[in-house]
Amino acid sequence: MKxxxxxxxxxxxxxxxxxxxxxxxxxxxxxxIPTNNTNTSATxxxxxxxxxxxxxxxxxxxxxxxxxxxxxxxxxxxxxQVKAVIKSGKITDVQFLQYPxxxxxxxxxxxxxxxxxxQEAIRAQSSKVDIVSGATDTSAAxxxxxxxxxxxxxx
Amino acid sequence: MKETRLMxxxxxxxxxxxxxxxxxxxxxxxxxxxxxxxKFSTYKDESEISKINNKSLKSEDYSSxxxxxxxxxxQTKDLTNGYFNINKNGYLDPSGLVxxxxxxxxxxxxxxxxxxxxxxxxGGDIQTYGNNSKGEGWKIGIRNPFNREENVKVLKLxxxxxxxxxxxxxxxxxxxxxxxxxxxxxxxxxxxxGPNVYEADRFATPAFAMQRNGINFIENLKxxxxxxxxxxxxxxxxxxxxxxxx
Numbered sequence: 001m002k003x004x005x006x007x008x009x010x011x012x013x014x015x016x017x018x019x020x021x022x023x024x025x026x027x028x029x030x031x032x033i034p035t036n037n038t039n040t041s042a043t044x045x046x047x048x049x050x051x052x053x054x055x056x057x058x059x060x061x062x063x064x065x066x067x068x069x070x071x072x073x074x075x076x077x078x079x080x081q082v083k084a085v086i087k088s089g090k091i092t093d094v095q096f097l098q099y100p101x102x103x104x105x106x107x108x109x110x111x112x113x114x115x116x117x118x119q120e121a122i123r124a125q126s127s128k129v130d131i132v133s134g135a136t137d138t139s140a141a142x143x144x145x146x147x148x149x150x151x152x153x154x155x
Numbered sequence: 156m157k158e159t160r161l162m163x164x165x166x167x168x169x170x171x172x173x174x175x176x177x178x179x180x181x182x183x184x185x186x187x188x189x190x191x192x193x194k195f196s197t198y199k200d201e202s203e204i205s206k207i208n209n210k211s212l213k214s215e216d217y218s219s220x221x222x223x224x225x226x227x228x229x230q231t232k233d234l235t236n237g238y239f240n241i242n243k244n245g246y247l248d249p250s251g252l253v254x255x256x257x258x259x260x261x262x263x264x265x266x267x268x269x270x271x272x273x274x275x276x277x278g279g280d281i282q283t284y285g286n287n288s289k290g291e292g293w294k295i296g297i298r299n300p301f302n303r304e305e306n307v308k309v310l311k312l313x314x315x316x317x318x319x320x321x322x323x324x325x326x327x328x329x330x331x332x333x334x335x336x337x338x339x340x341x342x343x344x345x346x347x348x349g350p351n352v353y354e355a356d357r358f359a360t361p362a363f364a365m366q367r368n369g370i371n372f373i374e375n376l377k378x379x380x381x382x383x384x385x386x387x388x389x390x391x392x393x394x395x396x397x398x399x400x401x
Contacts, residue, residue, distance in 0.1 A: 117370060122299060122307040122388045127401065129309055130287050131168070133279045133346060134298025135321035 063153040070149030084149040165278035191257040238361035255356025280318040282352040300343040316352025320363035341386040
């Protein structure tokens with residue numbers, strides 16, 4: 001009789017372990033599913049891949065997992081410093097530790113009305129222009145800091 | 156006539172289509188940008204702002220331009236709920252306002268000289284006046300942050316300023332927008348059109364810092380329009396933005 005009780009107890013432990021494992025993998029999996037918070041219906045997401053190109057070629061295993069802080073690099077408007085987060089050998093996040101004009105992480109802003117604004121996917125335009133407006137100033141510094149972070153991450 | 160120079164760490168281009176423009180007029184503008192750089196560059200030890208930061212200049216000895224810029228920075232900080240802040244650990248860096256302010260002042264020098272059809276572009280922040288050589292508003296592309304060879308919108312602008320804040324290079328080098336391991340809410344580019352480039356520029360950076368809320372902030376600013384691109388390549392724009400689209 002005692003043996004039965006022990007074996008049932010062992011089975012129960014194993015079953016509950018399996019169930020709990022399933023639950024945790026489920027929750028961690030669902031945490032990775034992108035939540036669709038752009039509330040757009042007809043968005044053609046393929047149109048923006050024109051130039052995203054060679055970026056994400058970080059093969060699994062090139063980098064050690066962890067967070068790596070890059071060097072401070074000069075952008076004209078101030079300093080740039082990034083932190084690269086590596087998981088399973090891949091870059092999963094790049095955070096700005098320093099950015100010109102204190103961009104980023106401190107103050108929450110909620111006091112503005114939230115109008116419903118139009119959204120659409122970006123599309124390349126072919127017509128000729130006189131001038132181009134875009135953010136260029138910080139790019140070189142950004143790459144410099146990121147490269148140094150990734151060098152630290154290299155196996 | 157059109158000239159480009161590398162100044163203040165970025166390419167600055169001036170194009171004037173009025174016929175009576177001379178090289179001397181251009182040189183007056185280059186001299187003005189040089190003056191601004193000498194005074195406000197935090198990368199020059201001898202600049203006034205550096206002297207202020209290393210405490211070798213008393214506040215009563217600040218130049219009138221410096222006093223004005225610092226006042227405008229304070230005002231902009233108030234208008235953006237603190238998102239615009241030039242004070243970093245006790246060091247002042249007004250660059251986020253000085254760029255647009257300098258372009259606008261330079262444009263006013265050309266206006267006072269009687270020129271009516273021109274633009275000044277400093278690192279992608281632009282003041283437009285009048286028309287281009289075809290007699291139309293200036294055609295301005297908003298750069299694709301995922302591919303700098305492409306424009307994602309073409310605008311026709313006249314007598315307004317435009318400024319874009321963002322991290323143009325991130326999309327290219329970090330991730331493919333179609334494979335989303337990264338934060339989805341990330342904004343990669345925010346363009347602001349305002350009554351002049353000073354106004355557009357001083358609100359573009361703090362609006363970008365607000366991330367998704369930035370476009371709502373611009374929507375609520377009278378006389379401003381905005382165009383935001385997120386990391387998925389989805390854009391959100393203000394209700395009056397389309398009047399500028401070509």
